[in-house]
Amino acid sequence: MKQRTHVCGELNEKHTGEQVTLQGWVKRRRDLGELIFVDLRDRSGYVQIVFNGDENRETHEMAEKIRSEYVIEVTGVITKRDQENVNDKIPTGEIEVNVTDMTILNKAKGLPFMIEDEQEINEDTRLKYRYLDLRRTRMADTMQMRYRTTKLIRDILDEEQFMEIETPILTKSTPEGARDYLVPSRVHEGEFYALPQSPQLFKQLLMVSGFERYYQIARCFRDEDLRADRQPEFTQVDIEASFMGKENLLSMMESMMVRLVKELKGVDVETPFLRLTYHEAMERFGSDKPDLRFGMELKDVSEIVKDSSFKVFASTVERGDAVKGICVKGIGPDYSRKDLDALSSFAEIYGAKGLAWLKVEENGALKGPIAKFFDEAKAQSIIERFEADAGDVLLFVADKRKVAYDVLGNLRNKFAKELNLFDPEDFNFLWVTEFPLLSYDEDHKRYVAEHHPFTRPVEEDVELLTTAPEQVRAEAYDLVLNGYELGGGSQRIYERDLQEKMFTALGFSDEEAKAQFGFLLDAFEYGTPPHGGIALGLDRLVMILAERTNLRDTIAFPKTASANCLLTNAPGGVSDAQLDELHLKSTAEKKNGD
């Protein structure tokens, strides 16, 4: 193997006349008899190389044998192409390489799919041959975007005096949060490590240590029932700071986002980002991660309809629940009664019993199955409430507020997508704040932490921890982008007594709290500074920046929805001897062939 003098993608007319040595893959080969043209690809791009049988019989004969994805090394001279052969779609399109010497470095047999972005390939096949899938330009570009995102985040945090510190992967199982992945210990019989769901406790301990500004691009693990957009392992930009306060942290994160979007996408984003309280986000958009690239806000019509003759609405309000709706602009003429009735099944997915609708007519009247229940004054109030115009359609849910939010929030997104209501290149960030600290878990008959048990309550709500836990707001914040939750964080509890109060609110006995988190409670007594932080989902962030719709496309070697690696066939069987060493017996039924 020689040393390459250039990479393919950098060659242009300025190199005309130079002798170059290139190495790469055969992207395409066209055999025109005496002339064989090959697009030679390396990671920088590709260039056309030419084998001329009249000029060099030997390399021409070798060129007859090469096939797609062969790895070759060529030496040749850069020649300017004739004007009619210039390809202005690629940077190297003005020149070609006249090959004088070639070596086949490695062969390739027929591929399971073509290395072309345009190919529609079954995802299982892509995952099995991930090493080929990653050769495709869009996948390689996505990995490049992931790398550049990560590098830029590191550089920004370095400028901000943050220091990356690695925390353990083999750590301790904790009862809070999602299900842990466990790792049996060989040395300590019957004991297990757990893979971390996040470096939460360690990053707080680093604040106790006085590092003041920590970050880590951290691998995290959750053994959850996987949904399409979850991975058993994922990567988190994990940040924690002492003495910084919420405002400074949020403003630093805003600058980071502005720079990422500017440097990686060339788009300007304005600061400060809009902030909505959780309550306002739910009331106005039916979601705690609303997409604000479009309006279509939720309106409450409970007051208007509570004494209407439509019993479903009236009784809902009477029960203390609500009647809420959205106004979809201008779709009236295009949506038939049947189309609108069909939306009920969409509403049912989110737990509603049904969906009511009204069309606004040219004459300003309401039309639809329930129109008859509203007199002219009420109809007018409803129209005013939604600022509706002729041609608009109003969609209503009468239910518990939570259900109404959920249905209407999702309908809002559904219509925005169908009606192209937003610019896909827009980056619309916002903060959602003042989340509830706790929620009541009906299954386990106890309060659970909405974020995690280390989140600080809003100062003025602390007293409510014992009297009305569900009313306590958290000093927490989520960063939302275009309807995706990019991440979230909070200011933390740093006093032992408040942390103990929190554990009590979560139903921990003193003993349980000590057994599980004693080291943290202890640490809080040795001079713990006020601190807080945030964690961003890197996979999701890259997904948006790379304009992908599937988290798996942002990960070099992802797992399927059932947590398989189709490339290596992980997980797999292990020997009885391995299990013996770990003091374990499998209770799984042996499969045939095992």
Added chain:
Amino acid sequence: MKQRTHVCGELNEKHTGEQVTLQGWVKRRRDLGELIFVDLRDRSGYVQIVFNGDENRETHEMAEKIRSEYVIEVTGVITKRDQENVNDKIPTGEIEVNVTDMTILNKAKGLPFMIEDEQEINEDTRLKYRYLDLRRTRMADTMQMRYRTTKLIRDILDEEQFMEIETPILTKSTPEGARDYLVPSRVHEGEFYALPQSPQLFKQLLMVSGFERYYQIARCFRDEDLRADRQPEFTQVDIEASFMGKENLLSMMESMMVRLVKELKGVDVETPFLRLTYHEAMERFGSDKPDLRFGMELKDVSEIVKDSSFKVFASTVERGDAVKGICVKGIGPDYSRKDLDALSSFAEIYGAKGLAWLKVEENGALKGPIAKFFDEAKAQSIIERFEADAGDVLLFVADKRKVAYDVLGNLRNKFAKELNLFDPEDFNFLWVTEFPLLSYDEDHKRYVAEHHPFTRPVEEDVELLTTAPEQVRAEAYDLVLNGYELGGGSQRIYERDLQEKMFTALGFSDEEAKAQFGFLLDAFEYGTPPHGGIALGLDRLVMILAERTNLRDTIAFPKTASANCLLTNAPGGVSDAQLDELHLKSTAEKKNGD
């Protein structure tokens, strides 16, 4: 909490007269009645703050209550100290802060140890209270060195067009190498993931994908019986490149080392680094990671002593083994017969039956228990062989070469340390090359890979793979610094047939090879470029740069030699319900209280 205006360590006489707000820890407090002096520490350093009872009764009263490691916030005015009170040992020593306002942000109870570098603290205590241990300047500096090392490596590799790509932590167990940590799958009954011992297979697959230049600061895992300098999880600077060749890779690594040592230690290192073949390193220094900051090379005297009357030596040579020795300069007068005889027990640790010694006298004669066996001519030859002078001591091992290397290589290091033969600030790098590809495992009666099964044999030795496997040299290289192996790598096999030959040499049946590494063999058939790489142990590198002697000191939250985390008490018990979900039963005997 207010916003701090400065950090403690940056304050100096230029700030005189300014009002500042600081936050930090009480490092030391001296109560002189009306004047209370406190050293306030944050991560930037510390500054003296003064509470003057005459000027501000209220803050003075609060200052009487604060204790070491309280977290406080103060506002005050920078005052120049009187000349006699200037402390020129610290950067802030010319000034102090006259406090006008103070808030106690958090209290601290009595600490288990003082936050001082000079304190000798039991390591278990340090690990249990790691968050306090990390407050000590030397530990904080070591973490800073680790961060700066990592950041600089990333920046250098970025300049060199390398791209960081994350590879999975939940992967597949492979039979080669050390013992895997296993992770039971909940979804796939009876199956397990394994934590990676290195990203070896994935990084090679990324080369198949055409990324050409990959790196990763990667967490790796080995469930080995721990020695003092091993951790169950460790961090590796993992590098792989296509089309680069060995020479370019080594020269890039040399530039990286030069920059690290220059920028982090201010020391100049020359390139190219010395290279020794494995054979030469063993012959001359008795080690494959020799410390070259001093000489004391091994010499072979087999030819000289083979027909001497000392039977032990003569019969050793006759058996085909060797008599080797080192010359320790000038210690003759200080080492008694008893001292030298005592070295035998050191030799026995490394498997020798004993150690012979000779002193060189003022008159040029040899003295010692075995001197009588050598006539004048032989004595002269021995002295010449070692270029020995009067006062030197010669130490001999007559044994299998491997044993002789081991004993003398270790004796060499032992004496160098005792006699201060090297400058601890010297950075002496070298490459060791041409390792054996395979070694014979007597226990399992088969060949095993010295590095791993993907290492490329030296081209001219390929044929020996089937005929004389133990003679095949590998295209492998280790980077050695001051007697430590910093890391190693190799050029890889990239052809399916050669890889299969390698598996055959390792005793794999075709079926086993396919079952374990089929995906790699397949990948090699789809256009795999020539590639190779290297991996450096980050923990070890940081240990040397930070001038520590214990790997644990380079890791924020390390585990003990028995793989415990004394801070969090990992590993720990888990519930039967958790095991049930994983289709496992523990065979460990339940402990009391479980």
